[in-house]
C-alpha cells in the first residue's frame with residue numbers, strides 16, 4: 001500500500017468547503033492506491049443510498065450530532081470503498097470501536113464539526129491497515145504540546161516549519177491516525193503514550209509504535225484544518 005501526500009492535500013480542500021455553513025456535496029477522489037471521500041452532515045441527512053439499513057439500525061444507539069457524524073462517517077467510508085471497486089457491505093463497529101471495513105480493504109474514517117473524511121485502499125498484503133484523523137485548529141493551550149509530545153519529539157517539531165499551535169494539532173492528528181492504524185494490527189486499544197514520532201521530514205513522518213511496529217505518516221494543512229494519514 002503506498003500513499004501520496006497530494007491526496008490528503010486535495011481532500012483537505014474538500015474538507016474546508018464541507019466545513020463552511022451549509023456544507024457541500026459529497027466529494028470523492030482516487031489518487032494512486034488510495035480512495036478518499038468527504039461527506040458533510042451540516043446541511044442535513046447524508047445522501048440517499050450511502051448508508052445501509054444495518055448501519056442505520058446501529059446509529060439509533062446514538063443521538064444528535066454523534067448520530068449525524070456516525071452516519072456521515074459511514075457514508076464517506078462507503079464512497080471511499082466504492083472508489084476502490086468494493087461492493088456495498090455494511091460496516092459494523094469492531095471490538096476496538098473501529099469501523100470494520102469489508103474483507104481485503106484497509107479503510108478508516110474521522111469526523112469533526114459535521115465533516116467526515118474516509119480513506120480506503122485494497123490490501124497489498126494481509127493485515128494492511130490505515131488510519132486517518134482530522135483536527136480543527138483552535139487556539140488550544142500550546143502547553144498541550146508538552147503533554148502530547150515527548151522531549152525528543154518536541155525537538156523534531158521545533159525543526160519543522162510549524163507554529164506551536166499548528167504543531168500541537170499536527171501531532172495530535174498524526175498520533176490519532178497512527179493509533180487507528182496500529183490498534184487494528186495489534187488488536188489492542190492504543191493510547192498517545194504508545195506512539196512516538198521518530199522523525200519529521202517536510203510533511204512526512206516516521207512513527208514508532210510500542211512493541212516495535214513502524215508506520216509512515218503524512219500530514220496536510222488547510223487552515224483551520226489539519227489532517228494526517230498513517231499506514
Ligand SMILES: CC(C)(COP(=O)(O)OP(=O)(O)OC[C@H]1O[C@@H](n2cnc3c(N)ncnc32)[C@H](O)[C@@H]1OP(=O)(O)O)[C@@H](O)C(=O)NCCC(=O)NCCS
Pocket residue numbers: 069070073096097098099109110111112132133134176177179180181183184189190191192193
Ligand atoms: C480512538 C481515537 C484515536 C479516535 O479519535 P477521535 O479524534 O476521538 O475521533 P475521530 O472522529 O477522528 O475518529 C472516530 C472514528 O475512529 C474509528 N475508531 C474508533 N476507535 C478506533 C480504534 N481503536 N482503532 C481504529 N479506529 C477507531 C471509528 O470509526 C470512529 O468513528 P465511528 O465511531 O463513527 O465509527 C481516540 O478516541 C483516542 O483514543 N485517542 C487516544 C487518546 C489518549 O491517548 N489519551 C490519553 C490522555 S492525553
